[in-house]
Amino acid sequence: MSADRVVQLSWEPRQVAVDDRAALSYPGIAVIRRRHGEVVDRTWLPVGEEPTFADDEALIAALHAAWRWSSHAA
Structure with missing residues (x-):
C-alpha cells in the first residue's frame, strides 16, 4: 500500500x-x-435494512477496486 x-x-x-x-x-x-x-x-452505495446479494456484491466490488487502487504507486 502506498502512503x-x-x-x-x-x-x-x-x-x-x-x-x-x-x-x-x-x-x-x-x-x-x-x-x-x-x-x-467518492463512491456512495446504499445500505438497506435488508441488503440483497446484489448489494453485498456491489460493496465488495467497490472495496476491491479502491484497495487495488491504493496498492499502486502514485
Missing part, C-alpha cells in the same frame, strides 16, 4: 428532498479515495 493513496470508508446517509416540506434519508457507505490528502474519488 500517498488512502481508502476511507464512511457511513453517510443522503437526504433527498421530496417537496418544500419533506425529505427522505437513505443510509449508505461512502468509499473515498484520497491522494496526498485530497479526495480524488
